[in-house]
Amino acid sequence: MTDTPDFRRLFDASLSPLLVLAPDFTIVEVNRAYLSATRTERDIVGRPVFSVFPDNPADPSADGVANLRRSLETVVASGRTDTMALQRYDIPTSEEGTFAERYWSPVNTPVLDDEGRVTHIIHRVEDVTEFVRLRRLGREQRRAVAEAATRAEGMEIDLFVRAREIREVNEQLSRANAELDAAGRRLREEQRAKDRFIATLSHELRNPLAAASAATELLALDMPEGHPALAVLERQLGTLTRMSNDLLDGTRAVTGRLELVCEPVDLRSVVDGACADIHGLFGHDGRTLGVVLPSEPVVVAGDRLRLAQVLTNLLSNALKYTRPGGHTEVGLGAADGRARLTVRDDGIGFEPAQAEELFGVFMRAAPAGPDTPEGLGLGLAVARTVVELHGGRISAYSEGPGKGATFTVLLPTTHSTNPSRPRPAPVRRTPSRLSILIVEDNADLAATYRTLLERQGHRVRDVHTGADAIAAAEAGSFDVVLCDLGLPDIDGYTVARALRARPHGDRLRLIAVSGFSQGTDRALSRAAGFDTHLTKPLPLTDLLALLERSQGQGEWREDVVQVDPGAPRG
Numbered sequence: 001m002t003d004t005p006d007f008r009r010l011f012d013a014s015l016s017p018l019l020v021l022a023p024d025f026t027i028v029e030v031n032r033a034y035l036s037a038t039r040t041e042r043d044i045v046g047r048p049v050f051s052v053f054p055d056n057p058a059d060p061s062a063d064g065v066a067n068l069r070r071s072l073e074t075v076v077a078s079g080r081t082d083t084m085a086l087q088r089y090d091i092p093t094s095e096e097g098t099f100a101e102r103y104w105s106p107v108n109t110p111v112l113d114d115e116g117r118v119t120h121i122i123h124r125v126e127d128v129t130e131f132v133r134l135r136r137l138g139r140e141q142r143r144a145v146a147e148a149a150t151r152a153e154g155m156e157i158d159l160f161v162r163a164r165e166i167r168e169v170n171e172q173l174s175r176a177n178a179e180l181d182a183a184g185r186r187l188r189e190e191q192r193a194k195d196r197f198i199a200t201l202s203h204e205l206r207n208p209l210a211a212a213s214a215a216t217e218l219l220a221l222d223m224p225e226g227h228p229a230l231a232v233l234e235r236q237l238g239t240l241t242r243m244s245n246d247l248l249d250g251t252r253a254v255t256g257r258l259e260l261v262c263e264p265v266d267l268r269s270v271v272d273g274a275c276a277d278i279h280g281l282f283g284h285d286g287r288t289l290g291v292v293l294p295s296e297p298v299v300v301a302g303d304r305l306r307l308a309q310v311l312t313n314l315l316s317n318a319l320k321y322t323r324p325g326g327h328t329e330v331g332l333g334a335a336d337g338r339a340r341l342t343v344r345d346d347g348i349g350f351e352p353a354q355a356e357e358l359f360g361v362f363m364r365a366a367p368a369g370p371d372t373p374e375g376l377g378l379g380l381a382v383a384r385t386v387v388e389l390h391g392g393r394i395s396a397y398s399e400g401p402g403k404g405a406t407f408t409v410l411l412p413t414t415h416s417t418n419p420s421r422p423r424p425a426p427v428r429r430t431p432s433r434l435s436i437l438i439v440e441d442n443a444d445l446a447a448t449y450r451t452l453l454e455r456q457g458h459r460v461r462d463v464h465t466g467a468d469a470i471a472a473a474e475a476g477s478f479d480v481v482l483c484d485l486g487l488p489d490i491d492g493y494t495v496a497r498a499l500r501a502r503p504h505g506d507r508l509r510l511i512a513v514s515g516f517s518q519g520t521d522r523a524l525s526r527a528a529g530f531d532t533h534l535t536k537p538l539p540l541t542d543l544l545a546l547l548e549r550s551q552g553q554g555e556w557r558e559d560v561v562q563v564d565p566g567a568p569r570g
Helices: 007-013 033-040 064-078 129-155 156-222 230-253 266-284 304-320 379-389 443-455 467-477 492-501 517-530 542-550
Strands: 018-021 029-032 103-112 118-127 261-266 286-292 297-302 327-335 340-344 394-397 405-412 433-437 460-461 480-483 507-512 532-535
Touching: 018 033, 064 103, 064 230, 103 129, 118 433, 129 460, 156 443, 261 266, 261 304, 266 286, 266 304, 266 327, 266 340, 297 304, 297 405, 304 327, 304 340, 304 379, 379 394, 379 405, 433 443, 433 467, 443 460, 443 507, 443 542, 467 480, 467 492, 480 492, 492 507, 492 517, 507 517, 517 532, 532 542
Parallel strands: 286 327, 433 460, 433 480, 480 507, 507 532
Antiparallel strands: 018 029, 018 118, 103 118, 261 297, 327 340, 340 405, 394 405
16 A cells, blocks of 8 residues: 655656646745746745736836736636646746746646636746747748848859858867857866865865864863863864865765765754763853653654764754854654754844745855854755655744754654664773784874874874885784775775784774765775775874774774764764
8 A cells, every 4th residue: 555645745746847836826826937037936835826927018019017917817607727828928037127038938827616617827937038039040040041032043153152151060060069069068177076076075075174173172181180171172173073074965966976874863862962972062152052852752764874964964063153141942743744953042143035035055044144143054955855865854944033943854754663772882991912003194194093002001103195004014013904995195994904914814803084985985994805885084082992892802893983084073
């Protein structure tokens, strides 16, 4: 037995622009394709269609309103579909008083009740402006050819001259088409280059961020009594790391390369974890965070880390735009086969018409200025992509500036009774002394990791190339190899394969450390022989937890905490 389809979603997903009118020609519903075709917003719902789409006052011959009104009146009077002839009906632009020339192919279909009365009219249109322009261009070209032929009939001597002119015109058209094709290819390549640049920039930022984070942790060890500068460094490095993660996830979202690892998940545990991670930040300046959870599980088929990222992004957004003393509340519930997650704040709010724009890439709720909160405007775009990959929807609502905002996430629930639980943190115990080889071309990062690990009592050596790593492994015995993947001579995959091929190479614990952490990157490192794959910047606490788990255990591949750039952290 199949589920009843959600007709509202089907209507909104239709590629044909559709407008639903009442018999008095008031707009009662509109789908996304219609809004896109007419460059309007949902605030047209509830307004008379002819006040939304008046005739172009600059065109004295405009008859779009009269023709459409005649067709709609015919449908109401007859109860039958009316297919209109191709119409010119200009639409208002964003500039006050200006209109854009548009041609449409409209069909008006009645919706009848059981007694045959018209209750609604479905107005379906297709934008045929480009077709009309091409047809007009074709007529002009045919007219030019006909005139040339007429002249040729009267003047034979002119025949060869005219033929040569036509050939030249065709050659010019061919060159113009070739130039247009080349320009299109250049634009596409520029777009790909921009995406590659952002991804590479995010990746390359991870090395200096990792080195600076490790150096900060080293300073914290040297100054156990603390220092105000350390707190500043930690906050600012955290901000840089989040921006780097947002850049990478934003690129993945735009290019469709975000990956999910789905399993049954109780959203209550996701909300608990994300709110616990960020709760401390709400304590500043008198801000408060409330959480309301149901007593029964709310289970969805989803990626726990990505779902936590959605909530963390929404909470970070609320934190940015809530004034001191403000309140944010997270609510979770389920009904009609859908989970509903809401984040409501009493912050600066936004214009209702701006709701859809907030989910665009690099969009900000507040205008740029000295008081604008930090961030790149990518968090909501990433959240929408993650939610839609889960088959859900996310929306924003505000009554206006200064009246707070509500973000709502709807996700399909599953009937699974065995939701996965977050893996409990490993029991901390006193570590034994390990022999560790660090393979890292960033000398600052390698030296800092070495110092941090030596402070923990481990014996550490660091090298900066793949060849030196292989030579070091042949000259000495190591328990763990911490290896960067992007090395100046040979990559980390080659190093891993070479170390695994040595006698007793299967006893080594190989840890890949990289700025890339997609599923394909992890699959490559796994195939090369790495036991696990960690992402820069790697906090010392995570590295130490991993090393503790590696001691006295025969098998630990992929059974460790994996730090993903999109995963929220406490």
